[in-house]
Amino acid sequence: MRVLIAEDHALLRDGLTRLLRDHGHEVVAAVETAEEIVRRGTALEPDLALLDVRLPPTQTDEGVRAALELRARRPEQPVLVLSQYVERTYAAELLADGRGGIGYLLKDRVAEPGEFVRACERVAGGGTALDPEVVAQLVVRRRAGSGADDPLATLTPREQEVLRLMAEGRSNRGIAEALVVTDGAVEKHVTSILGKLDLPASSGDHRRVLAVLALLRADGDG
Structure with missing residues (x-):
């Protein structure tokens, strides 16, 4: 690098x-x-x-x-x-x-x-x-300004936790260790998140980035 x-x-x-x-x-x-x-x-x-x-x-x-x-x-x-x-x-x-x-x-x-x-x-x-501190502050503001038609509002509390850890750049294994769940459980949550956010088909890594941006980029809109 x-x-x-x-x-x-x-x-x-x-x-x-x-x-x-x-x-x-x-x-x-x-x-x-x-x-x-x-x-x-x-x-x-x-x-x-x-x-x-x-x-x-x-x-x-x-x-x-x-x-x-x-x-x-x-x-x-x-x-x-x-x-x-x-x-x-x-x-x-x-x-x-x-x-x-x-x-x-x-x-x-x-x-x-x-x-x-x-x-x-x-x-x-x-x-x-x-940074986890950056994510935490952006998420709090995002949640306060979200409306009923916000696709992020359809995420379960656990899915929101997974998405925040994705924003920090953690892998599925890292997320599983942080939440004390199995890798398979994390994979199911990630699949559900990507589906609920209606992200276009692309490589797995790119879709994860798009999911993170869906969470954070909208902070500037509110």
Whole structure:
């Protein structure tokens, strides 16, 4: 996996670089500004762009703007954004284009190296990796604004739990372990979710991404 990093804090930038290299991945460049990551990302076409939400010069939303610009220039570009706090609006903006290859994690997750690298790999492969805290806040808002005609309202409480864990990027086995149920039970729930959401026939992984986006993308609508 070829990774491009944008992080203005030197210690974290170096730490991310070492972490990814220690797990066998190539860091093609590590830059400090949004302008640099857009320029280098366009030229290098990395497998993953890993960005801080807040970058110079204003330390507000430059990282999100850069991620969106990269996706506009290269729609298949996977991006994973790191944030110090849950910022719901930014997560919803990243999800709004309806495609996979999106991650939004709190920086605390970097302290769990194996899990963090697996999240990077999922996003690079076209999946999602959304922080549990991000998912929880988006789901609460989504539920408050949903109407009777919302297909998500047809999901059972257990199916909603499964869908939230799918949003975090967990596999069926990971979901089964979290809920203490069998793999077969999870497979049945996932099949039911995909059917209730009336998702178009496609590869299993792509349909899972679409299901996650059905849950989260609508946050920007309410």
